[in-house]
Amino acid sequence: MINCIAVDDEFLALEIIENYVSKCPFLELVTTFSSPLEALPLLNSGKCDLLLLDINMPDVNGLDFLNAIQNPPLVILTTAYPQFALAGFEADVVDYLVKPFSFERFLKAIQKAQIRLGTTAENTPDYLFIRSAHRMVRVDLEDILMVEGKKDYVAVHTWDQVIETLMTLTALLERLPAKDFIRVHRSFIVALNKITSIERNIIYIGDQKVPIGDLFRDELLRRIG
Structure with missing residues (x-):
């Protein structure tokens, strides 16, 4: 279990x-705060594993606030201002939303x-069971090439078969x-x-082609270095 707190001056957020x-x-979620200064005692107590932190707040800038924490937990920044991303990663945050x-x-x-945090289990199975028609099909993670979302189902492509399931693409990604x-x-x-290679807006996996969506390009390029 990861104990986290959220700090944001916007109630909706x-x-x-x-x-x-x-x-x-x-x-x-241990608690939430609308003011970062109110969160400081709890953060300094060391009882929080993860801080979800806004940047642009009335009392203090979120990045400046990080410097005031004696033993900061892991931090995920949540902000409407993408221009602070570089400064965020320089502060060694986990991610920038x-x-x-x-x-x-x-x-x-x-x-x-x-x-x-090392909370992912070392013995996490290296396979999935996927419901296909009336069967539960075991699929080794190492065999999965890609997953394709169709209109009414999802197709899991491996080297030698395509397994169709009624799971959503998002639900399968979570697994x-x-x-x-x-x-x-x-x-x-x-x-x-x-x-295998990437050329413009196309990913090649062997002789199969996968399009790259504009919304996903930056994260893909970051992941592959």
Whole structure:
């Protein structure tokens, strides 16, 4: 269980975070604060694993506030101002979420925090069971090339078969390890270690082509260095 607190001067922003955290059974939202100064005693107590922190607040700038914490926890910045991203990463934050952010993007940031905290189990299975028609099909993660979202179903592509399931693309992404898979298009997830090459807006996995969506390009380029 990861204990986290959220600091944001906007009530709606805190409400969204509370909703997202409630969907993650491995997260415990200890409390929320509308003022960073009110949060300081709790943060200095060392009883918080993760801080979800806004940047532009009336009392103090979020980045300046980080410097006031004696033993800061891991931090995910949540802000409407993308121009502070570089300063955020220089402060060694886990991730930088630009409002409004989706649950999928929030979950990806949390998974990064899990890795930093070492809370991902070392014996996490290297396979999934996927319901297809009336069967539960075992799929080894190493065999997955990509996942394709269709109109009414999702197709999991491996080297030798395509498994169709009624799961949504987002639900399946939540079950895949974030360090190995990435969403590159609203209809595609790919295995990073299966990418053969990238040319303009196309990912090649062997002789298969996967489009890159504009909204996903920056994260893909960051992940592949």
